Amino acid sequence: MFPVSEEEADRVKVKDQSITIKSYGLPMIFWGYLLAILVVIGAMYLAVSGPIDKLIATGDQINVVLAYAVLATIYGLPLTLLALYFYEKSITKKLDQITITHKVFWIPVMKKTIELKDANSIELNHFMDSPNVAKMRAQPELRGFENKGYYELFATDKHDKKIFIDRHSRKADIIKIRDLLKKY
Numbered sequence: 001m002f003p004v005s006e007e008e009a010d011r012v013k014v015k016d017q018s019i020t021i022k023s024y025g026l027p028m029i030f031w032g033y034l035l036a037i038l039v040v041i042g043a044m045y046l047a048v049s050g051p052i053d054k055l056i057a058t059g060d061q062i063n064v065v066l067a068y069a070v071l072a073t074i075y076g077l078p079l080t081l082l083a084l085y086f087y088e089k090s091i092t093k094k095l096d097q098i099t100i101t102h103k104v105f106w107i108p109v110m111k112k113t114i115e116l117k118d119a120n121s122i123e124l125n126h127f128m129d130s131p132n133v134a135k136m137r138a139q140p141e142l143r144g145f146e147n148k149g150y151y152e153l154f155a156t157d158k159h160d161k162k163i164f165i166d167r168h169s170r171k172a173d174i175i176k177i178r179d180l181l182k183k184y
Contacts, residue, residue: 002091002166004176012180018094019184021177026085034085038078045074091165093181095119098155100165114155114163120182121156122165124174153178 001024003011013020048070055067083104092099096119102110116122127149151174153165168174 001168001173002177004173004180006180014184016094017184018092019180020090020092021180022090023088025088030085034081037081041074041077048074089166091181093184095184098122098165098181112163115158117156117158117160122178122181123154123156123162124178125152125154126150126171127152127167 002021003024006012006014006019011022011024052067052070055063058064086105088103088106090101090103092101096116098114098116100112100114101108150167150169151171152167153174154162155165156162166174166177168177
C-alpha cells in the first residue's frame, strides 16, 4: 500500500518538481507471525542437527548432498522471509518520467524507468476476474459478499505501451495515488 496524500512526511518526498512515494511496511501483527515461524524453524533445526551431522560424517556423497540441502533450506528460509518483510517499493514521478524501484533491505534490486507519453498518461483500470454472483442475485443479505474486484494503475510510455505500476482493492485510494502522481 502507498500513501495517498502529501502530508505523510516519512513516506512521501516532494523535491524539485518531483514526488517519491514509498510503500508501507507490514503491520506489527505480521512481525509476531514471523517470530513464531522463526521459532518453529529453530526447533526444526535443533531436531535435525544431530542426524545431519551424522549424515555428513558418513562421507557418502548422496548423504552429504542431502544433508547440505537440508541445511541450506533451514538457513535460507529465515533469510528469505526476512527479505520479504524488508521489501519496499517506491514510485518517483518527475514531469514525464516515472521510476519504479524495488528494494530489499534498503538496497535497490530492480529499477525501471518509464518515459511517459505525456505528463498525465497515467490511467486506472478496473479488473474483476470472476463473476459477481452475489450482485447478480441482488439479495440484501449477500451484499457483503459482492466481488468488487481491484483497480490497476498503468502508465503509457512513448511507444503507447501500457506498463503496470500498482494495484489496489480500494478505488478511492488508487484514485488519490493517481492524482498525486499526475500533480507532478
